[in-house]
Amino acid sequence: MVLNGLIDFFIHPDRFKSDDELRKARLLVRGSLLTSLFSNSYLWLSFYFSFQMGIYMMLMNVVGFLLLPFLVKTKIPIIGIGNIYVLIGAIAVTTLAYYSGGTESALYPWIVSIPVLALLIVNRTSAVFWGAISFTTMVFIGFLAIKEYPFPEAYDKSLRSEWFTAIVPGLLLIILFIAMVFEFTQQKALQRVANQNAELLQQQAVISEQKEELKSLIEEKDYIIRILSHDLRGPLGNIKGLIRMMDMETDAERKDECKELILQTSLNAENLVNRVLEMDRSEQESDKVDFKKIDLLPLLDELINKMQGLASKKSIKINLLCYTDKTTVVVDKTYVNLIFENLLSNAIKFSQPQKNVTVTLNSKNDYIQISVADQGPGIHPEEEDHLFKKFSKLSTRPTAGESSTGLGLSLVKRYVETNNGTVRYDREASTKGATFVVELPLSN
Structure with missing residues (x-):
């Protein structure tokens, strides 16, 4: 030196x-x-x-x-x-x-x-x-x-x-x-x-890594846009169905109920937009989650009432069965609404007219099991591995020409995992259609 x-x-x-x-x-x-x-x-x-x-x-x-x-x-x-x-x-x-x-x-x-x-x-x-x-x-x-x-x-x-x-x-x-x-x-x-x-190679590696990060961010932005476009269809469809029901109703009390449901659905849609924008700002999949104790039974009952307008267009009946007294969970209400709104929407979309969709609640250890079963064509065994992947479209098509983006089940998986739960396709229970089982943690 x-x-x-x-x-x-x-x-x-x-x-x-x-x-x-x-x-x-x-x-x-x-x-x-x-x-x-x-x-x-x-x-x-x-x-x-x-x-x-x-x-x-x-x-x-x-x-x-x-x-x-x-x-x-x-x-x-x-x-x-x-x-x-x-x-x-x-x-x-x-x-x-x-x-x-x-x-x-x-x-x-x-x-x-x-x-x-x-x-x-x-x-x-x-x-x-x-x-x-x-x-x-x-x-x-x-x-x-x-x-x-x-x-x-x-x-x-x-x-x-x-x-x-x-x-x-x-x-x-x-x-x-x-x-x-x-x-x-x-x-x-x-x-x-x-x-x-060596420095150039290192810089190239950093640039390549940044390029991949940028690509990932762009894909995430695109995914967020698709989430909004997909999940807003459900509330908007419900609102349209409820408005049609109001036109058909003559009972003033029943019309007031429809107005209340429309207001609640609009608030849910607004909450969804805010939550997705929060996700975008944080650049994380589920950064801000509002965990609260919620009784799942009335939440599902309310959601089924909202979805009934959509189901009635195909003369489909949605049944709610509960075989447990343990229905209080610790979850984010917005995401749980989206989970079952997506599952019910899919069940209605892929069921033939005049069929049934059944929602069943059971408790198991520290979890509550919620199964959503339809009477549609079901899932082909060779396509089961693609069920929860983004943008994957299966050979089974909606029965009334409804649109399908291939996002629904991937969002369900994302939202369920955000709430510390699991979701799976129950092949054994799906003998006459498709059955999806969601497990969420019960409140202590």
Whole structure:
């Protein structure tokens, strides 16, 4: 972390805006500092071999490569600074090769390092440029050697073996060091790219999740609209049936009863709309439930009276049978009304004219069982698994051309579970039609 802070100290703030620019800047700073350190060791070797020109050139390298990072702190393009880096090295290597024997010098092969450093530190174009210069320089020195040009050997020649042993492996070391710096920088860059890709994948996952949530919300909104359109049909149908009954009635008292039922049905419809809007606001299926102790028997009796107008159109009689004295439950009255309004509406809808619909109450342990049985065609065994699914339409059709959305039983299940109860299709009891059994918790 300290080294990274030192490296970034030499980098102009504008270079941090581009990942590629920042990577190149850091590579150049690291390379310069390492090369200065490496040149420092050869400075002391030059003293050992009494190589005066080596002392001058290595001193130039040490100072030059130490000062070079300060140029990175300016706005000078990185490519320009990188080529200055290569130029300093090229001057030192070429000069030292000349003053230590030309082609016979241990520094002659070091000219190869010039385009290599250009490739690692700058770019491919600079490597080609410096490669051409290095090639030309090596050929020229070779041509002079062929012509037997007397290259100076300005070092202690009695230490020739030690000279070659110290200088030639250095070529490997400097290229290895710079290559390792390059590889480290590349690795960091690749890691950064990998991290960015991981972040992108994570963001894509979040977007995908949000897309699914949005899709779910849209479906829920659509479902709520369908709930309203479906469950408002029942009260509106009851109101129409009661109005027809009023037209047929001559008894004033009976007309007042119809008016009262119409008012109550309208209030139930309004309550339904409010409750569904509450559900929409909370974005939950059943967030606000008003649990109260309710005597189920009079509630069902009142509901049957409301539904009788709809049933009378098909000359269907609705019977209410009670075989228990435990009829008090802890439920939400609005939802319970909707449960049995849907079940009775379906029973009437799928029954032939002049048949019976029977509602039966029994108690079992801590629950009361309410069964709604019709005398219609029943449910095909292979379709039983689809009974309580949203929008599932079965092969059995209403007997008088009534509409069916496939929502009724899914809503019944939803409302029953909201009231901590269960609902099922009773196959064994459904020998002459369809029987649905609802279980609701009794009040303690």
